[in-house]
Amino acid sequence: MQALLDIFQKTKDVLCKYDYYIYIAKKVIHLTNSELKIPHLMGMQYIGRPNQYTGDYGAYCIKKKRITLASVEKLVKRCYRTEEKQRIMLEMIYRKLNNLSLLEEMFSSYSKLYLYKKTEEMETEFDCDYLMVHESGKVISHLGLVKSADGNTYHCNSFMATYQTDREKDLFYCHLSKRYEINKIIRENKQTKEKETIYLSEQAELREKSGIVKMLKDSGIETDDELLKYILRLNVKFGVYHTLDMLVDSTQLIGKCRNKREEALVKDFIALWKKLDCLNAANVS
Numbered sequence: 001m002q003a004l005l006d007i008f009q010k011t012k013d014v015l016c017k018y019d020y021y022i023y024i025a026k027k028v029i030h031l032t033n034s035e036l037k038i039p040h041l042m043g044m045q046y047i048g049r050p051n052q053y054t055g056d057y058g059a060y061c062i063k064k065k066r067i068t069l070a071s072v073e074k075l076v077k078r079c080y081r082t083e084e085k086q087r088i089m090l091e092m093i094y095r096k097l098n099n100l101s102l103l104e105e106m107f108s109s110y111s112k113l114y115l116y117k118k119t120e121e122m123e124t125e126f127d128c129d130y131l132m133v134h135e136s137g138k139v140i141s142h143l144g145l146v147k148s149a150d151g152n153t154y155h156c157n158s159f160m161a162t163y164q165t166d167r168e169k170d171l172f173y174c175h176l177s178k179r180y181e182i183n184k185i186i187r188e189n190k191q192t193k194e195k196e197t198i199y200l201s202e203q204a205e206l207r208e209k210s211g212i213v214k215m216l217k218d219s220g221i222e223t224d225d226e227l228l229k230y231i232l233r234l235n236v237k238f239g240v241y242h243t244l245d246m247l248v249d250s251t252q253l254i255g256k257c258r259n260k261r262e263e264a265l266v267k268d269f270i271a272l273w274k275k276l277d278c279l280n281a282a283n284v285s
Contacts, residue, residue, distance in 0.1 A: 004042075004069055007097055008062045011038050014104045015156060019188045022132075023204070024115055024180040029130065030153045031145060032190075035059050041100065041159040043093035047075040069097075092160075099161035102141050106134040107185055108198040115145075116176035128158055131176060138164045186239040194258060195239030208232060208241070219244050224276055230269040237262060247273065 002010075012035050020031040039058030044067070045051050053061055061067045072093065080086045106113070116131040128144030135141075144158030162168075185199035200208070212231050213223050234242050238256055246252065250270050257263040 002097075002101075004062055004067060004072070004097075005065060007042060007100055008035075008038055008059070011041065011100050011103065014107070017190060019190060020107060021186040021188065022115070022182055023184040023186075024182055029115075029145065031155065032148075032153050033155050037156055038062075041096065041156060043096040046089050046093055047072055047079060095161045096159055099139055099141060100159065102134070102136050102139060102161070103143070103159075105136055106132065106141050106143065107187065109134055109136075111135065112201065113182040113185075113199060115180045115182060117178040117180065118176060129154070132182075140164070188239070192258075197236040197239045200236060205232070208235065211241070215244060221276075227272055227276060230265075230272060233265060234269060237265060 015033040015038070016035050022029040022031060036055050036059055039045075039054045039062060042062075044053040044058045044062075047053055047067075052058075053067060058067075073090065076089050076093070077086050080089055111134070114133050116133060118129055118131070128146050130145040132143040132145060133140065134143075140162045142158075142160045142162070143156055145154045146157040147153075148155050181201060181203075182199065183201050183204035184197060186195050187198045188195045209228060209232060212228055216223055216227075231242060231247065234247075234253075240246075253266045253270065254263065257266055
């Protein structure tokens with residue numbers, strides 16, 4: 001297993017460096033996190049006094065290596081009397097620590113992603129407003145999202161992994177009947193404000209393609225499969241739906257590039273755009 005500090009840092013890189021905009025039917029959930037939430041996701045609430053190693057103090061102890069995997073085991077054995085209880089608590093903590101690395105894959109999955117909503121009459125083992133569920137091979141990841149005090153954003157407040165071999169692998173969401181398929185996830189770098197679409201469902205992609213085709217047709221541009229592919233790639237790469245005005249502005253498109261790969265994509269699109277004579281077809285000077 002990785003060192004506790006390494007797990008903390010890698011989780012921070014995924015959750016705290018970016019904001020996530022999760023699109024479901026008629027709603028966009030803005031997910032933003034600080035490092036103070038990470039110790040709880042790691043299971044540090046189960047050691048020491050109640051919530052002693054969560055929040056600011058928990059993050060401090062992990063970063064200063066005052067808590068290590070060895071001390072976690074010692075604290076669990078000190079806090080829980082029976083060997084059976086110690087075994088259960090350590091297994092719960094290890095499930096979190098061993099699978100937190102799957103969070104990055106969860107947000108950019110190639111499989112379908114779902115959010116389960118908690119309502120007043122429904123109960124779940126998680127104290128959350130929404131539960132994000134993702135399957136990766138034998139592991140099922142569960143990430144709880146709760147509304148922040150400002151009422152406009154959400155943050156992660158719980159994480160657990162179950163396995164396909166578990167008898168109650170759906171324990172955390174089996175009573176949550178309201179399920180929403182996630183259409184799209186846009187990731188925004190907190191410092192640079194650069195956006196990128198990192199997840200797009202099959203149905204969302206079909207709707208976006210239909211919108212592009214209609215936009216081109218309304219502008220007198222004949223649909224071309226390769227052109228459609230490039231416009232969709234631009235939308236996904238930069239996390240924005242490119243209108244015709246944006247597509248004809250080559251300078252603005254080049255200015256959005258952050259690396260050579262993105263620059264190559266944009267230049268290939270511009271070359272195809274000119275080859276198909278789309279500027280003249282759209283009567284844009």
